[in-house]
Amino acid sequence: MLIHPWDAPHDDAEWQHWLARHDFGQLAVNGGDGEPPYVQPLHFAYDPGQREIVTHLARPNPLWPALEARPDVLLSVVDDYAYVPGPWQAAPDVPPEHGVPTSLYAAVQLRCRAQVVDDPAQKAALLNRQVDHFQPRGVSARAAAGEEPYGRMLAGIRALRLEVTDVRAKFKYAGRKPAEVRERIAAGLAARGGPGDARAREHLLRRREA
Numbered sequence: 221m222l223i224h225p226w227d228a229p230h231d232d233a234e235w236q237h238w239l240a241r242h243d244f245g246q247l248a249v250n251g252g253d254g255e256p257p258y259v260q261p262l263h264f265a266y267d268p269g270q271r272e273i274v275t276h277l278a279r280p281n282p283l284w285p286a287l288e289a290r291p292d293v294l295l296s297v298v299d300d301y302a303y304v305p306g307p308w309q310a311a312p313d314v315p316p317e318h319g320v321p322t323s324l325y326a327a328v329q330l331r332c333r334a335q336v337v338d339d340p341a342q343k344a345a346l347l348n349r350q351v352d353h354f355q356p357r358g359v360s361a362r363a364a365a366g367e368e369p370y371g372r373m374l375a376g377i378r379a380l381r382l383e384v385t386d387v388r389a390k391f392k393y394a395g396r397k398p399a400e401v402r403e404r405i406a407a408g409l410a411a412r413g414g415p416g417d418a419r420a421r422e423h424l425l426r427r428r429e430a
Contacts, residue, residue: 221390224396227391228389238391242297242326244262245261245264246260246262246297247260247294248295249283250293265350266330272384273381274350274380275350276343277377279378291334293332297330300420302414302416304322305319306318307319308401308404312401324392324394326389326393328387331385331387331388335381335382340374346381347363347374347377394424406421409421
């Protein structure tokens with residue numbers, strides 16, 4: 221992922237705050253020789269203190285042999301995106317029809333070292349951590365090896381502990397454009413009101429102020 225200086229996060233807190241609210245991504249696992257990578261959409265829970273991600277997948281998933289052979293993986297999270305028409309991007313001294321369209325988006329890529337967890341008690345503990353991230357305690361029963369209601373289901377999944385070894389983050393929100401163009405883009409997003417436009421506009425204005 222290309223990251224220009226004007227698209228880089230201002231500090232680690234910026235991408236960490238964003239990632240805390242975005243917990244669905246795509247896990248890319250190296251394929252075998254001559255094979256494309258496996259890409260698996262999934263929910264996950266990220267613990268910034270331990271620099272660790274926990275998740276789980278069904279046991280029949282075909283990526284397991286590739287992951288165990290090459291445990292270095294990449295988790296990619298992209299959101300808050302919007303398409304910007306060319307006229308919104310046009311420089312102040314050129315005709316609007318000469319503007320170049322672009323995309324606005326936020327992206328975080330986490331390079332990880334994967335550890336597969338098959339021990340039932342450890343799987344239950346990791347699964348509970350993930351559930352705790354997504355819903356309040358007490359909404360669902362706790363998973364415990366050999367106990368109802370989920371104990372027998374644990375055999376059908378494998379848990380993943382992902383140790384984060386590197387992070388690349390990008391906030392592409394017209395950071396290099398002059399103030400007049402950024403204001404025009406912000407106004408266009410507000411008027412259009414399409415999916416993602418409000419969040420993209422928030423990022424554009426927030427990063428402008430910073």
